Structure formats: structure tokens, C-alpha cells
Amino acid sequence: MVLLDDLVAALGALIERRGACGPRAVTGVTCDSRQVAPGAVFVAVRGFSADGHRFVGAAVEAGAVAVVCEELPAERADSVCWLLVPDARKALAELSKAFYGNASDRLMIIGVTGTNGKTTTARLVTSMLNASGIFAGYIGTGLCRIGSRDIPLERTTPESNGLHDLFRQMVDAGCRAAVMEVSSHALVLDRVHGLRFRAAVFTNLTPEHLDFHATMEEYAEAKRLLFDRLDDEGFAVLNADDPRASFMVANLPPERVFCCTTGGGASFCDSAQRFEARVLEMSVEGTKAEVTFRGRMMAMQVPLPGAYNVMNMLEAFAVGVGLGIDPETAMRGLAAADAVDGRMERIWSHDRHRCAVVDYAHTPDALQKALEALRTVTPAGAKLAVVFGCGGNRDRQKRPEMGRIAAELADRVILTSDNPRDENPEAILDEIEAGMAGRAHLRIADRAEAIRRAVGQLGEGDILLVAGKGHEAYQEIRGVKQHFSDREHLEACFAQRP
Numbered sequence: 415m416v417l418l419d420d421l422v423a424a425l426g427a428l429i430e431r432r433g434a435c436g437p438r439a440v441t442g443v444t445c446d447s448r449q450v451a452p453g454a455v456f457v458a459v460r461g462f463s464a465d466g467h468r469f470v471g472a473a474v475e476a477g478a479v480a481v482v483c484e485e486l487p488a489e490r491a492d493s494v495c496w497l498l499v500p501d502a503r504k505a506l507a508e509l510s511k512a513f514y515g516n517a518s519d520r521l522m523i524i525g526v527t528g529t530n531g532k533t534t535t536a537r538l539v540t541s542m543l544n545a546s547g548i549f550a551g552y553i554g555t556g557l558c559r560i561g562s563r564d565i566p567l568e569r570t571t572p573e574s575n576g577l578h579d580l581f582r583q584m585v586d587a588g589c590r591a592a593v594m595e596v597s598s599h600a601l602v603l604d605r606v607h608g609l610r611f612r613a614a615v616f617t618n619l620t621p622e623h624l625d626f627h628a629t630m631e632e633y634a635e636a637k638r639l640l641f642d643r644l645d646d647e648g649f650a651v652l653n654a655d656d657p658r659a660s661f662m663v664a665n666l667p668p669e670r671v672f673c674c675t676t677g678g679g680a681s682f683c684d685s686a687q688r689f690e691a692r693v694l695e696m697s698v699e700g701t702k703a704e705v706t707f708r709g710r711m712m713a714m715q716v717p718l719p720g721a722y723n724v725m726n727m728l729e730a731f732a733v734g735v736g737l738g739i740d741p742e743t744a745m746r747g748l749a750a751a752d753a754v755d756g757r758m759e760r761i762w763s764h765d766r767h768r769c770a771v772v773d774y775a776h777t778p779d780a781l782q783k784a785l786e787a788l789r790t791v792t793p794a795g796a797k798l799a800v801v802f803g804c805g806g807n808r809d810r811q812k813r814p815e816m817g818r819i820a821a822e823l824a825d826r827v828i829l830t831s832d833n834p835r836d837e838n839p840e841a842i843l844d845e846i847e848a849g850m851a852g853r854a855h856l857r858i859a860d861r862a863e864a865i866r867r868a869v870g871q872l873g874e875g876d877i878l879l880v881a882g883k884g885h886e887a888y889q890e891i892r893g894v895k896q897h898f899s900d901r902e903h904l905e906a907c908f909a910q911r912p
């Protein structure tokens with residue numbers, strides 16, 4: 415049983431306490447009044463669209479035993495414990511950590527941040543650790559995975575109370591490590607406050623979420639926060655080919671930084687700290703590369719096309735070596751890693767003469783990288799086509815950019831809806847089109863119809879990229895989510911058109 419006064423003792427900063435704050439049983443910690451059950455601690459967070467302080471009354475009515483806030487309400491029930499704190503989001507993280515028995519302290523936590531490649535890299539690290547005898551859970555886009563159990567997730571990095579609940583479940587299941595994606599939202603909004611990371615991985619930084627971060631500099635500062643959170647043995651793994659790599663580790667001693675390069679970008683890194691990969695061969699089925707580190711050379715097989723996937727695997731490998739795993743074991747674990755749904759997922763026509771690829775490229779850089787990768791494996795004389803859109807209620811700057819990239823890099827473009835959410839689907843398409851400099855294309859807002867048309871146009875040897883939704887099993891239009899899967903639609907189209 416968790417007692418309220420023990421939780422209060424875990425708060426890092428407390429301005430004032432009033433009311434009934436004694437040894438009462440606590441049943442949970444939440445920042446959402448709609449989730450308050452009798453015995454819960456409610457933390458009032460000032461948000462972007464609402465102020466949690468407005469819901470204090472509702473939380474008390476639902477049975478909260480304590481309310482944590484940045485401003486005490488004038489009227490307060492004596493039966494409740496009132497805690498005034500300077501920062502409610504930090505308090506939420508501290509209380510959650512204590513409520514779940516500080517489970518996170520018993521896990522080696524590996525955090526992966528960057529604009530693209532977090533899920534891919536984190537899943538590779540998880541598979542490698544599990545294959546190397548270090549039982550590891552995973553938290554990231556869409557799901558938390560503990561052994562064979564998957565728990566669906568709304569956010570890439572859950573709110574701190576959700577995170578600590580998952581760490582507790584991992585420890586109870588016997589995990590020694592947790593591999594997690596750390597989004598920039600999570601870093602800025604203190605979802606990972608109080609966590610200490612054994613390894614922090616940086617994949618890359620390109621424009622995205624510029625609705626949330628005012629500038630690229632601010633976005634980079636947010637990502638750097640992860641590298642201030644290393645534990646005493648902690649180390650960083652960088653994609654050193656990214657111009658922001660050295661910025662991420664400016665506060666770390668060089669011996670705690672491993673640099674990965676596929677293109678000679680690690681000059682700021684000591685040679686003993688470098689992991690270099692050279693691509694030898696690439697096809698739509700995968701990529702063969704050669705890895706050099708600490709005077710050794712090893713072969714690496716990546717079951718996906720794209721030099722960036724070589725980088726994702728190289729960084730995962732460097733994490734393994736940094737953790738002291740024998741390099742052969744680490745590489746074997748990576749070679750046997752489970753595929754990640756919706757990342758360069760290939761769907762073939764029955765005669766295998768036409769190929770569709772479902773990919774989660776939903777940023778300009780990812781779309782560019784995915785198209786470049788597929789161009790290198792498109793047979794001479796065959797065409798590369800793309801179907802894509804852009805999400806609503808998100809960064810609008812990326813829309814014309816993605817239009818420009820598709821127009822420049824694909825032979826055929828069909829614009830369609832991604833998840834328009836609350837926006838008008840046609841208005842989103844107008845914004846994408848604005849970047850296409852008049853290039854001929856089709857515009858079909860209905861995604862199922864757009865996919866059908868694109869498959870109908872495929873000739874012998876052609877490749878079709880269906881980008882943006884990857885593993886997602888839904889589409890959200892005007893606020894309503896309905897089942898939708900790019901893969902299922904493609905399979906159905908190929909079934910009708912052998």
C-alpha cells in the first residue's frame with residue numbers, strides 16, 4: 415500500500431501543504447480529472463488548451479485524497495490534502511515515480527531521440543538486448559512491449575504517470591532494461607523528469623513539430639535535454655553525419671560519446687570512439703554493409719533498403735558495444751531483429767513484378783530519404799510513384815516542402831489525405847500542392863481510392879511508395895477515427911489485379 419505522506423516526501427519542491435496530508439492510502443496519480451478514482455492524487459497542470467486548475471472541483475468530487483497545484487483554490491475541503499508546488503509537471507513525475515516504487519531506478523534505461531528513426535532504432539536495440547540475454551521492455555510509437563505482451567499507447571512518450579506505470583510492469587515481469595523513444599514534447603513537458611539514462615541516442619534533426627517549437631534552435635535545445643540526463647555510467651551514441659550531432663554532446667566528455675558515420679562525418683570524434691559503416695550492396699530486399707570500429711571489421715546485413723537504415727542499425731550496434739555486449743552477439747541479435755510494421759514494408763503483386771512499399775515517412779526529410787532509397791533500387795526504365803498526404807492539426811510548414819520533394823523525386827505523385835484530424839482535407843492538399851511548382855499530379859482525397867488508382871497505374875518493375883501512415887491502423891477525419899490500413903488496401907488491390 416502506498417501512503418500519501420511517503421509520496422509527499424518524494425516531492426522535490428513544495429511551497430506549502432494544507433489539509434489532511436497524513437498516512438492515507440493512495441490508489442493512483444493522475445493529471446486528468448476524468449481519470450480520478452477514489453483515493454487518487456490529482457495534479458493540476460496548466461496546459462496549452464486547458465488549465466487543470468479548473469478541474470480541481472471535479473477531481474475532489476470524484477474522490478481525490480490530495481490535490482497538487484500551482485495555485486491554491488480559495489475554497490478547500492479540509493478532508494483533502496492540498497499541496498502547492500512551483501511546477502506541477504515536475505511534481506507529477508516525482509509523485510508517479512514514488513507511487514510505482516521507484517521501479518525506474520532498477521532499470522537500465524536507453525533513450526532514443528531525433529526527428530526520424532527513433533522507433534526503428536529503439537526496436538533494434540530492444541531486439542539486440544533480448545537476444546543478448548538482457549531482458550528489455552520497449553516504449554515508443556504505438557505500443558509498449560514487455561516480452562510477448564503488447565500494450566497499446568496513444569503517445570510516443572507517455573505522460574510521466576503512464577511511463578512509471580509501464581516501468582513498474584517491466585520490473586515485475588523481470589526486465590533489466592527499458593528502451594524508449596523520447597520525443598521532444600516529452601523532454602520539454604517533463605514527461606521524463608527524474609529519469610536517468612544509461613545511453614542516449616541521437617538519430618538526426620530536421621524540420622518537424624515547428625508548430626510546437628518556435629525555431630529549429632529551440633527544437634535542437636529540446637532534444638539536447640536528453641543528453642543532460644545520463645547516469646554515472648551513461649554514454650551517448652550519435653549519428654555524427656548530422657550537423658547538430660556535436661551540439662547534442664557539448665556538455666559531455668569525449669570518452670562518453672560514440673560517433674556513428676556512414677559518410678565520414680565523425681571528424682569531431684576520437685577515432686577510438688568511431689563506428690563507421692560502408693554500404694556494399696543495396697536492393698529492395700535489403701542492404702549489405704561493412705562496419706569498422708576499434709580496429710575491427712564486421713559484416714552487417716540490414717533487411718531494409720536505404721542508407722539511413724544502415725545508420726539506424728549502426729547506432730543500435732554502438733549501443734550494444736557501449737553496454738559491453740560482445741560484438742558478435744550484438745550483431746547476431748540485430749540480424750535476427752523483428753521487422754517493424756510500416757517501415758519500408760514491402761507488398762508484392764502475385765507475379766512479383768510490381769512492388770508497393772508502406773512507409774511511415776511523415777516528415778520532409780523522411781519522405782526524401784525514402785524516395786531516394788527506393789530510386790536507387792528502381793530498375794532502369796521503371797517508374798517510382800508516391801501516394802501521400804500530411805496530418806492535420808500539426809506543423810503546416812512541412813506541407814509545401816513535402817509537395818516539393820515528391821514532385822522532384824518521384825515520377826508519379828498522387829496527393830491524398832493522411833489523418834486530417836479536425837482540418838478540412840482539401841485545404842491540407844492545397845497547402846501541399848503549393849510546393850509542387852505546377853508539376854503534374856493526381857489529387858484524390860479519399861486515401862483508399864488514391865491507393866487503388868496508384869496500383870492500377872503500376873507497370874512492370876515499378877515501385878509505389880505509400881507514405882505517412884506506416885503501421886497506423888486508423889484514419890482520423892473530422893475528429894472521427896475509423897479503421898484504415900495502407901497494407902490491407904494494397905493487398906486487396908493486388909488481389910484484384912494480379
Ligand SMILES: CC(=O)N[C@H]1[C@@H](OP(=O)(O)OP(=O)(O)OC[C@H]2O[C@@H](n3ccc(=O)[nH]c3=O)[C@H](O)[C@@H]2O)O[C@H](CO)[C@@H](O)[C@@H]1O[C@H](C)C(=O)N[C@@H](C)C(=O)N[C@H](CCC(=O)O)C(=O)O
Nearest residue numbers: 445446447459461462463464466469569570571573597599
Ligand atoms: C502539445 C502536447 O504534447 N500536449 C500534451 C499536454 O497537453 P496540455 O498540457 O496542453 O493539456 P491540456 O489539454 O491543455 O489540459 C491541461 C490539463 O487539464 C487536464 N484536464 C483536461 C480536461 C478535463 O476534463 N480534465 C482535466 O483534468 C489535462 O489532463 C491536462 O493535464 O499534456 C496532455 C496530458 O498529458 C497530453 O495529452 C497532450 O498531448 C496532446 C494530446 C498531443 O497531441 N501531443 C502530441 C503532439 C505529442 O505529445 N506528440 C509527441 C511526439 C510524437 C512524435 O514525434 O513521435 C509524443 O510523444 O507522442
Ligand SMILES: Nc1ncnc2c1ncn2[C@@H]1O[C@H](COP(=O)(O)OP(=O)(O)OP(=O)(O)O)[C@@H](O)[C@H]1O
Nearest residue numbers: 529530531532533534555722773774775780783784
Ligand atoms: N535515420 C533516419 N533518417 C531519416 N529518415 C528516417 C530514418 N529512419 C527512418 N526514417 C524515415 O522516417 C520514418 C519513420 O521512422 P521511425 O518510425 O523509426 O521514426 P520516429 O522518429 O520514431 O518517428 P515518430 O516521430 O513518428 O515517432 C521511416 O518510415 C522512414 O521513412
Ligand SMILES: N[C@H](CCC[C@H](N)C(=O)O)C(=O)O
Nearest residue numbers: 776804805808832833882883
Ligand atoms: N508522431 C507524429 C506522427 C504523425 C503521423 C502522421 N500519420 C500524422 O498523422 O500526421 C505526430 O503525432 O505528429
Ligand SMILES: [Mg+2]
Nearest residue numbers: 532533555570
Ligand atoms: Mg516513433
